[in-house]
Amino acid sequence: MEKDIEIIKQTGEDLVEFSSEDLIALYNNINDFIAYLDSSVVVDDKNGEDEDE
Amino acid sequence: MNKYIEIMESYKDQLDHLPLNVKDGTKKMKEDFHLNAINYKNDTIKTLKKDYSALLDKIKDILLDRKKLLTPSKSSLDYDHLELDDEEIINVLTLENKYVTWMDKLGLKKLLSKFNTGVEIRLNEINDSIKEIISILKSAGVVVTTEDFKYSSYAHQYMSAYFGNNPSEEELKSSFESIYWECPDLITHLKLNFMTIINDHEKELNAYIPVLLEELKKKIGIGEKETKLFYLEKLQSRQRELDEDVYLVASKFLTNEAQPEDYVLSSIVRDNIFNKYITGESFSNLSDDDKNNFYDKIEELSHIIVELDNYNFFKKFINDVKKRMEQNVKGEPTKDKIKVVEKERVNVVSKLFPQKTLFGTKEASKDENLFVLENTTIKNIDVLYDELKNDLINSSISKNLNEFSSILDALMVCVGNYDYFIKLFDILKKDDETLDIEIVYSKLQHFVFNPYNEFVDNVCIKDKYDAEAVVCKKYSLLGFNLTKEDLTENMETTKHNIEFIKTCLCFELLSLNFEDFVTINKIDKLGFEA
DSSP, X not given: OOOOOOXXXXXXGGGGGSOHHHXXXXXXXXXXXXXXXXXXXXXXXXXXXXXXX | OHHXXXXXXXXXXXXXXXXXXXXXXXHHHHHHHHHHHHHHHHHHHHHHHHHHHHHHHHHHHHHHHHHHHHSOXXXXXXXXXXXXXXXXXXXXXXXXXXXXXHHHHTTHHHHHHTTOXXXXXXXXXXXXXXXXXXXXXXXXXXXXXXXXXXXSHHHHHHHHHHTSSSOOHHHHHHHHHHHHHHOTTHHXXXXXXXXXXXXXXXXXXXXXXXXXXXXXXHHHTOTTSOHHHHHHHHHHHHXXXXXXXXXXXXXXXXXXXXXXXXXXXXXXXXXXXXXXXXXXXXXXXXXXXXXXXXXXXXXXXXXHHHHHHHHHHTHHHHHHHHHHHHHTOOSOTHHHHHHHHHHHHHHHHHHTSOEEETTEEEOOOXXXXXXXXXXXXXXXXXXHHHHHHHHHHHHHHXXXXXXXXXXXXXXXXXXXXXXXXXXXXXXXXXXXXXXXXXXXXXXXHHHHTOTTOOHHHHSBTTSOOOHHHHHHHHHXXXXXXXXXXXXXXXXXXXXXXXXXXXXXHHHHXXXXXXXXXXXXXXXXXXXXXX
């Protein structure tokens, strides 16, 4: 399988230059993103079913 | 910030479109692909979650640091001490006031009121009052012993225990209880005994007043200055201290009592509040001089509102004084009646103590009828003293007040005679059972001696006036838009608006930014645990 998602390492060094307003907005965006990630976790139940067949 | 959002959007897009199944190949190949794809997706999510959680922590740290920098540190002012100063200055003003009776200057009537049987009595309060009265007498050079407590046989019995061998509270309680079952009017006997001692030593106690006054003035450091002016300067300097205390000025935004968004320059709420009191133009168009003038008027108005609030609270007191002025009762006829009954009491009571005669000491009578007579006579005297209180109130009003007297003069008479205050308090209590006599008396003292009083000091008690209309008229003459409704049904809004404008002025003078508090609130809403 082709591993096609490139993880960009973000150190957040530039965050100190952000305004508080932007930081608060970004904080909320990241929280939403983490919620999205949690909901995107795949639970493999198909494999087990196939084995039974 | 867009860079961060774009990257997250890109991750979302890639994760959403990551193929988890393949169409071609054997079943085994398809299952392997599916399993690998799931593992890959979940591993990627795990890595991203770790990275972004670390970013969240970083943002949290930066925001908490900024909040710390923006939040003013707690004040170091000692407010309890400032309040204590007030009480002492009010004591000086009381001692200097011509309307205050000599007994009230020494706080004796208030102490004696603890013996009033109409109110709930606590023995420890009675004993505290006894201790305090004896201490005041001693300060005036009057040392009392058991011998001074021969107003009745029961009063003598209790005070003998009191002056005994340093009795404990429990011992006094048991002594009180044993006498009380014989004579439930013991407290009245004690009260009248103390009243007699106090009246017998009027000269010494009166001479002590200027001594006490000087002591207090020296302690507070009033010096040669007029006390009212000293008090005014003290209040003004305290207000400056409070207005310059960043934490205090801003605390309402830290406790969510007020929303800083409403206070920023661009806020419509702010515009509406400022423009409400301006005639014609908007506040922002005013010259700097006019703005300063506006702020001065707001400061004055805040004092007048306190005065109006107090005036309305004590309106029934003023009405009672007016009513008594109209009745114009003079003289103290009950005094003579008391003299007659007092003679009867002395006659009865003397038989209940051992008497020295030419032929030796005659033993105290144990005739039960005499004890009953003693108590009945004292109860009659107590009723007469209550009538005398009323005579004295009326005579103080007719002596001190006339058609030119101000509302403040009338209120001074109320504060200057605690017996009168108790009667007036009972009128207020009919409307509000929860009122506390000590709190209301202190409120009256603070009102009467408030150096910012203007209206009550300038309006005659006999004039027909509408307090709110008088204040509005004055302000409209000064070009200030204030309606009668602002001071009546909309009073709470007016108080809020004045506080609002004063906060804006303080922020300006302290070079503070409301925007900083908006930020603090927004950081707080993120719900970080410090």
